[in-house]
Amino acid sequence: MRKADIVTFFERLRAQRPDPRGELEHENPYQLLVAVVLSAQATDAGVNKATRPLFARVKTPEQMLALGLEGVTEAIKTIGLFRNKAKNVIELSRLLIERHGGAVPGDREALEALPGVGRKTANVVLNIAFGVPTIAVDTHVFRVSNRTGLAPGKTVEAVEARLEKVVPAAFRLHAHHWLILHGRYVCKARKPDCPSCIVADLCGSTEKTGEKTGA
DNA sequence: ATCCCGAGGG
DNA sequence: CCCTCTGGAT
Numbered sequence: 001m002r003k004a005d006i007v008t009f010f011e012r013l014r015a016q017r018p019d020p021r022g023e024l025e026h027e028n029p030y031q032l033l034v035a036v037v038l039s040a041q042a043t044d045a046g047v048n049k050a051t052r053p054l055f056a057r058v059k060t061p062e063q064m065l066a067l068g069l070e071g072v073t074e075a076i077k078t079i080g081l082f083r084n085k086a087k088n089v090i091e092l093s094r095l096l097i098e099r100h101g102g103a104v105p106g107d108r109e110a111l112e113a114l115p116g117v118g119r120k121t122a123n124v125v126l127n128i129a130f131g132v133p134t135i136a137v138d139t140h141v142f143r144v145s146n147r148t149g150l151a152p153g154k155t156v157e158a159v160e161a162r163l164e165k166v167v168p169a170a171f172r173l174h175a176h177h178w179l180i181l182h183g184r185y186v187c188k189a190r191k192p193d194c195p196s197c198i199v200a201d202l203c204g205s206t207e208k209t210g211e212k213t214g215a
Numbered sequence: 216a217t218c219c220c221g222a223g224g225g
Numbered sequence: 226c227c228c229t230c231t232g233g234a235t
Contacts, residue, residue, distance in 0.1 A: 138231035
C-alpha cells in the first residue's frame with residue numbers, strides 16, 4: 001500500500017473510532033494482564049464472561065493465589081486452553097509478588113519472563129497499561145495487514161516489523177486497536193463485510209479479484 | 216511442527 | 226460438521 005493511502009487508511013479508521021479501546025474488561029493493570037493471558041485463542045466476550053465474576057473478587061496477585069489453582073481452573077473452565085492458562089495465571093501471580101512487589105512491570109523483558117506472556121501479550125499490556133506505542137500483532141492484525149496489503153508478511157514478526165516501518169508515528173499508539181476492531185467487525189476472517197468497509201477502495205484484495213467477492 | 220481446548224458462528 | 230477466536234511453550 002502506498003504511503004498516501006496508508007495515511008488515508010488510518011485517518012478514516014480514526015474518524016470512525018476517535019478513541020479506540022480494547023474490549024477486555026479490567027479495573028487495573030493486573031487484571032488486564034490476566035485477561036490478556038486468558039484471551040489467547042479465545043474471544044473477548046468469552047473471556048469477559050469468565051473474568052466478570054472472577055475479577056469481582058480478585059483484584060490482586062495475592063487474592064489470585066488465595067483462590068488457588070483449583071479455584072482459578074474452575075473459574076475459567078469455559079475458556080479454551082483453560083488448564084494451561086490456570087497454571088500460568090497462578091505462577092505469573094506468584095512471580096509478580098516475588099519479583100515486582102505485586103505490580104505489573106512496564107518493560108518487555110520482565111513481562112515476557114512471565115509464564116503465558118509472549119511478545120503479543122507483552123505488547124498489549126505495554127500499550128494499554130503503559131501507553132507505549134507498540135503494535136501487537138494478533139490474528140486480526142495479521143489478517144488485516146496481509147489482506148489489505150497494509151503490511152504484508154508471512155509471520156507475525158515480519159508483519160510487526162513492517163507495521164513499525166509503515167505506520168506513521170501519529171497513528172502508532174492506537175493502530176493496534178483500530179486494526180483489531182476493524183478485523184473483528186468488518187474485515188472478518190470468514191466473511192469480510194466489504195460493502196460496509198470504509199477503506200475498501202484502498203484495499204489490495206478488493207480491486208484484484210481477491211478474497212472479497214470470490215468472483 | 217505440535218499441543219492445549221471451550222464457546223460461538225456458519 | 227468445520228472454522229475462528231487479541232498465543233505461548235515445548
